[in-house]
Amino acid sequence: MNTPVIELQGIRTRFRDQLIHDGVDLAVPAGEIVALVGGSGSGKTTLMRHIIGLTHPEAGSIRLFGEALHAGQLAERMARRRRFGVLFQHGALFSAFNVGENIAFPLREQGVASEEEIAALVRLKLSMVEMEPAHAALMPAELSGGMVKRAALARALALEPELLLLDEPTAGLDPDRSVAFIELIRTLHRQLHLTVILITHDLDTLAALATRVAILADKRIVSHDTLERTLVLEHPFVQRFFHGHYRRAEAAAGEDH
């Protein structure tokens, strides 16, 4: 069997007296788009932060591309860092940098390209997310919500990652922009052969993109399966999320407009 791109084993996380994860196991094979779903505060974002090494669990092991997350010297860790891109929940662009500088940031940080190459790469990444070269000069505050997401995605793709982590990529977008962004992620996934972890509360985003659904509930992954097989699970969270209040909340929101 091929080595999983991400392998989590026995992850335990505690914030003060609050136990968030207790025995999280998850293996993500290459090429999958795994939707990570769970209730508010169940620890999805924290798990993503563990995967990218921003935070550390109290126990358990994390392997990326078959290697322990913190293994090796600085150069090896930097090389591993180049292999994944992250789209944070609110885009998280650097507000003091323009769009071009934001996209260039990981390239400069890694020191892997000349300024001339960086300028060409910024133009290429902008075109990949369907933005114009002129958008490079705009400041984040001048962008619409959809453009912030696109610019942040361009930055996440700057180092040509194999793994993309997306935290609520369509949250805050209106339905048209959301559909367009889903289509963009789908195209990039196909063209770049990406493996994707997607945190989302949005059923349309999930249904359109996910090849597998991982359910974080009861402090662990209680199911990791196709959407079809997930839908028939009896777990209370699954019932609520796919058949219950989220649907009713959506319907109520629709009535308000």
Ligand SMILES: Nc1ncnc2c1ncn2[C@@H]1O[C@H](COP(=O)(O)OP(=O)(O)OP(=O)(O)O)[C@@H](O)[C@H]1O
């Ligand atoms: N650095 C921290 N210090 C203390 N508590 C934290 C920290 N980070 C997260 N938490 C707590 O851990 C829990 C899980 O947070 P997390 O953001 O991972 O959940 P989530 O599943 O992504 O939630 P949501 O769907 O609402 O975004 C929450 O109760 C949160 O308050």
